[in-house]
Amino acid sequence: MNLLSLSTRFVAAAAVATALSTSASAQIELTTNGDFETGDLTGWTQFETGPGQQSVTTSNPSAGTYAGNINNDVALSNSLWKQANIGIGQVAIGDKVTISFDARGSYAxxxxxxxxxxxxxxxxxxxxxxxxxxxxPLAISGDPEEWTTFTFDWTITGDVSGGVTLQLGATNGPAGGTNMFYDNVSVTVPEPASMALVGLGGLAMLARRRKA
Ligand SMILES: [Ca+2]
Structure with missing residues (x-):
């Protein structure tokens, strides 16, 4: 065995090891600034029903320095923000998406x-x-300062050529005043198992070449 074939074997073995390790239910995070730690609303598409309803705050974040705040002061309206059209090309039919976030606040x-x-x-x-x-509706604590962690699973059942969207809000009935805080927002999908198959396929090709 010459040095070249030895190094080829080593590279192939490393590729398989990498493929196997990534296939073990590693998750890809799809959100941008889900923890609000940029100190602004980067990554969030805003739909306010009045000026200045949506902001970041340093007051009692769930983690880090900042949390997001939607303080909806307009009756009969939904003040929303979205992580919109995330995961294009990364999420597919059959994937189990995990959505989690922390929330606190008070309902009008x-x-x-x-x-x-x-x-x-x-x-x-x-x-x-x-x-x-x-x-x-989110079952937040009666104490507006107490954070609650919410976790949901969603299995993709149809076309996601435009990715997926998570929408969070503060919605009022006849009275204004729903004041919501969000932090640690996460949307993840498993890394595709096909990555492992690509690694094994590459090894098979190398093996075939060595025999030739
Ligand atoms: Ca934070």
Whole structure:
């Protein structure tokens, strides 16, 4: 065995080791600035119903220095922000997406709520599915300073050529005043198992070449 074939073997073995390690349920994070630690709303697409409703705050973050705040002072409106069209080319039908975040705040009385909603996006607009995570308003603590962690699984059932969208908000009924804080927002998908197959396929090709 010459030095060249030895090094080829080493590279192939390293490739397989890498492929096997990444196939073991590693997760890809799809959000940008889900922890608000840029100190601004980079990564968040905003839909305010009045000026100045959405901001970052250093007051009682769940982690780090900053949390996001949606303080909706307009009755009968939904002040929302989104991690919009994330994961294009990284998320596929059959993937189990894990969505998690921390929330605290207070609901306007009467009729204030906050929802987390998730959408499967088509390229060019429209969706192939979506809905309210957990099917109900977020069950936040009665203490507006106490954080609650929410975690949801969503299995992709349709076309996600436009990626996926996570939408969080502060929604009012007849009275204004739903004031929501969010932090540690995360949307992850498993790394594709096909990466391991590519590694093994490459090894098979090398083996075939050595025999030739
Ligand atoms: Ca934070």
């Amino acid at each position: 009385v009467p009729g204030g709520v906050a929802f987390a909603e998730f959408f499967q996006e088509l390229s060019g607009g429209g969706t192939s599915g979506g809905g309210i995570l957990g099917g109900a």
